[in-house]
Amino acid sequence: MFRCKQFAVQQDKCAMKVSTDSMILGSWVEVGQAQTMLDIGTGTGILALMLAQKSADRAHIMAIDIDEDSAMQAQENVKNGPWPNKIDVICGDINAAIASRFDLIVSNPPYFETPAAPTQAYQTQAVNRQVARQFSHLSPASLFSRVAELLSPEGRFYCLYPSESETDIVETGARHHLFAQRIMQVQHSETSSPYVNGYMFSKNDSQVDIRRETLVIRQANNQYTPQFKSLCQGFYLSF
Known part of the structure; x- marks a missing residue:
């Protein structure tokens, strides 16, 4: 079980467990006045619960x-959480019929393109874990195409x-009329290179420059940085 300040999630049935990346994304999302939200690839339901x-x-x-x-598992976590009436969990493909349009869409999508050579390490993963982790089941182009259909004109899309x-992600978004407004580069430490980016896209192409920021997770002494604590303090028990 993974415990946050206001809720907890069971994760024994999920291919993908709660990760630091998910916690960063959910903490970074600015919900604002959004009334309708969509979490694509919800897994444990952690992002949906953070949005709630x-x-x-x-x-x-x-x-x-x-x-x-x-x-x-997400249904169980929502049912046992503080906001069961705010979240509906659906088992299905995002290409299925969804009549709604959303003010806010979030996704921590699959991003391992192919099994690692020469060991083909991902070939040994359970099928459901491969679905959760690899491009082959939800490419960026497929995801952006569907998000463009589901996002309201003034809506925002957050992903990792x-x-x-x-370069490829920003260009893929633009091809589907989703334009990068914010990019947050995440580093494990001050001396390491960024390993993952958080993106916020919208349908508004009038912004000249992308707003850029950097998040460093740990200090040289391996303690969490004040910046990371400030971002995630609404959720982590220890902050």
Whole structure:
């Protein structure tokens, strides 16, 4: 079980467990006045629950996952959490019929493109873990195409991808009329290179420059940085 300040999630049935990356993304998202939200690939339901904690009482979150076990676990976590009436969990594909349009969409998507050579390490993973982690089941182009259909005209889309793929991700978004407004580069330490980027996209192409920021997780003494604590203090028990 992973415990946050206002809720906890069971994760024994999920292919992907709660990660620091998910906690960073959920903490970084600015919910604002969003009333309708979508969490694509919800897993344990952690991001949906974080959105519920940060949003207004009348807000509603749809959480969707293609994996049946993950969807069932997310349903249990939502039912046992403080906001069962704010979140609906659906087992299915995002390409299925969804009539709603959303003010806010979040996703911590699959981003390992192919099994690692020469060991083919990912080939040994359970099928549901491969679905959760690899591009082959939800490419950036497929995700952005569907998000563009589901996002309201003034809506915002938050996601994570490896830092090395920044150019491709920004260009993929633009091809689908989703334009990067903010990019947060995340580093394990001051001396390490960024390993993952947080992105905020919108349909507004009038912004000239992307707002850039950097988040360093740990100090030289391996303690969390004040910046990381400040970002995530609404959720981590120890902050």
